[in-house]
Structures are given as structure tokens and as C-alpha cells.
Amino acid sequence: MNSQAELKTEGRVARRQKRNRRSLIDAARQIMSRKGIDAATMLEIAELADVGAGTVYNYFKSKEDLAIAVLEELMHELALQIEKVTDTFDDPAQVYAFGVRTVIDTATHDMRWRQLLYRSEVIANAIFQRMGPFAIRDLQNATHAGRFRVEDPALTWKMACHAIVGVALAVTTEEMPIDVVDETVVTLLCMTGVGRAEAADLANRDRPALPKR
Structure with a gap:
């Protein structure tokens, strides 16, 4: 040939x-x-x-590996849905806050996420990779606007990913009550350099529904 x-x-x-x-x-x-x-x-x-x-x-190699490939696509699609909603926001800090809350809510309620949370390291890394370009950009935008004080957006998002998966797993296995999610979001927002009162305000703002896929 x-x-x-x-x-x-x-x-x-x-x-x-x-x-x-x-x-x-x-x-x-x-x-x-x-x-x-x-x-x-x-x-x-x-x-x-x-x-x-x-x-x-x-x-x-396994059904689990195939499920993770599916979940990675769902993560990217979720990031795009979040972007459609937050493009209407005036406050760049609210953009990141909405994204964090939406990801953790999805991880605790969507069956396809819940069944893979025990692979916490893999799932946290998938969130970081697939949703990172959006979240890191949002952290940078809010920092440039003077709303956040983040020196290393990638590190901040990396820590957030592991916290999201850890808390979601604890909630779905009933090790922690569902209301711990509210405290988690506030804590993650405090990692951006804002005070607790401001973080709580961002976390409690109205959250428009995601567009239907």
C-alpha cells in the first residue's frame, strides 16, 4: 500500500x-x-x-469511565447555561456567585452527578477542567472590576471545585443537612476577598431559572 x-x-x-x-x-x-x-x-x-x-x-475501560465522559459534557453544557443567565447581570461578583450556587445545587440534585460523587478527585478535576474557563474568567472580571481580590483565580477555582464535590457528597450521603449548602456558598465567596456580610448578600440574591436545553 x-x-x-x-x-x-x-x-x-x-x-x-x-x-x-x-x-x-x-x-x-x-x-x-x-x-x-x-x-x-x-x-x-x-x-x-x-x-x-x-x-x-x-x-x-468501564461503565464508570463512560459515565464520567457523559458528565463532562453535562458540565460544559451547564457552564453555557449559566453564562446565558449571567450575561444579563450588571455585577461581575454576582456572576461568579450564581455559578458557584448553580454548580453545587446541580451536584446535589442531578442523579447523574450524584451517582459519581464518590469519585471525588475525578469529579472535582472534571469540574475544574470543563467549567474552569468560565469560572476563572468570572473571577478575573470581578477582580478587575474591584469587586473581588483574587491573586490566583485558577487556585481559587480549584479549591472551590473540591469543596463543592465534598459538600455535595456529604449532603447526598446524609452526613450533612442540605442547609449546609448555603454556608458553603458564603464560605466560597469569602475566598474571593469579600467580607462575610457581602458574601451572604451575593449568595442570597435572586437566581433566575436556567434556560431549558
């Missing part, structure tokens, strides 16, 4: 692999959203994706 033919073959293989991976994530998202991660099976996901049952493991 000449080099040009080899390149064409490699291109076809890469495209097929990309399609298969996309199909598996779409199928997993549909099934897991309907019946939960625990009840979903790799066989039904493979059948819906129209790939061989054994082929799934060429792309994902």
Missing part, C-alpha cells in the same frame, strides 16, 4: 473511531438520564449506539 492510500485508510479509521465514541456517549447519556448510571448496562448502551458489545471497551 502506498503512503497516500495508507493516509486515506488511517483517516477512515480515525473517523470511524470518532463516530463510535460519539455514538456511545450519546447512547449512554440517553439511557443514564432515563434510568440512572447504576441501572444502565454496557450491553444496552452498545445496542443503542449500534456498535458491538465488545467494542465499547476499546473506547471506555
Whole structure:
């Protein structure tokens, strides 16, 4: 086979692999959203994706890995939804506050998040990576506007991600009451350099509903 033919073959293989991976994530998202991660099976996901049952493991080592891939997409979509709402805000500090509260509320209520919270390190890192470009930008904007005093936005967001996952896990396992979420949001806002009273004001402002997907 000449080099040009080899390149064409490699291109076809890469495209097929990309399609298969996309199909598996779409199928997993549909099934897991309907019946939960625990009840979903790799066989039904493979059948819906129209790939061989054994082929799934060429792309994902386990159902959990596939679920994390689904959750990463949900995180990015949530960031976009938050952005649509907060684009209407005048106060850049409120933008970040709304985002933090929305993420922690989602983590404690959305079944697809709840079932993976025990993988706290993985999920916190996924939040940091997928939602970080938005949150770090919001921290920078609020700092430039004089509303926050954040020297290292990436570090601040990193710590927030771990706190969000830790508290969400404690709430969903009933180790802590749900009202600890309010205190968590205030504490995370205090990490931006604002006083407690101002943090509480930001945390308690009206929160418009997210746009429907």
C-alpha cells in the first residue's frame, strides 16, 4: 500500500473511531438520564449506539469511565447555561456567585452527578477542567472590576471545585443537612476577598431559572 492510500485508510479509521465514541456517549447519556448510571448496562448502551458489545471497551475501560465522559459534557453544557443567565447581570461578583450556587445545587440534585460523587478527585478535576474557563474568567472580571481580590483565580477555582464535590457528597450521603449548602456558598465567596456580610448578600440574591436545553 502506498503512503497516500495508507493516509486515506488511517483517516477512515480515525473517523470511524470518532463516530463510535460519539455514538456511545450519546447512547449512554440517553439511557443514564432515563434510568440512572447504576441501572444502565454496557450491553444496552452498545445496542443503542449500534456498535458491538465488545467494542465499547476499546473506547471506555468501564461503565464508570463512560459515565464520567457523559458528565463532562453535562458540565460544559451547564457552564453555557449559566453564562446565558449571567450575561444579563450588571455585577461581575454576582456572576461568579450564581455559578458557584448553580454548580453545587446541580451536584446535589442531578442523579447523574450524584451517582459519581464518590469519585471525588475525578469529579472535582472534571469540574475544574470543563467549567474552569468560565469560572476563572468570572473571577478575573470581578477582580478587575474591584469587586473581588483574587491573586490566583485558577487556585481559587480549584479549591472551590473540591469543596463543592465534598459538600455535595456529604449532603447526598446524609452526613450533612442540605442547609449546609448555603454556608458553603458564603464560605466560597469569602475566598474571593469579600467580607462575610457581602458574601451572604451575593449568595442570597435572586437566581433566575436556567434556560431549558
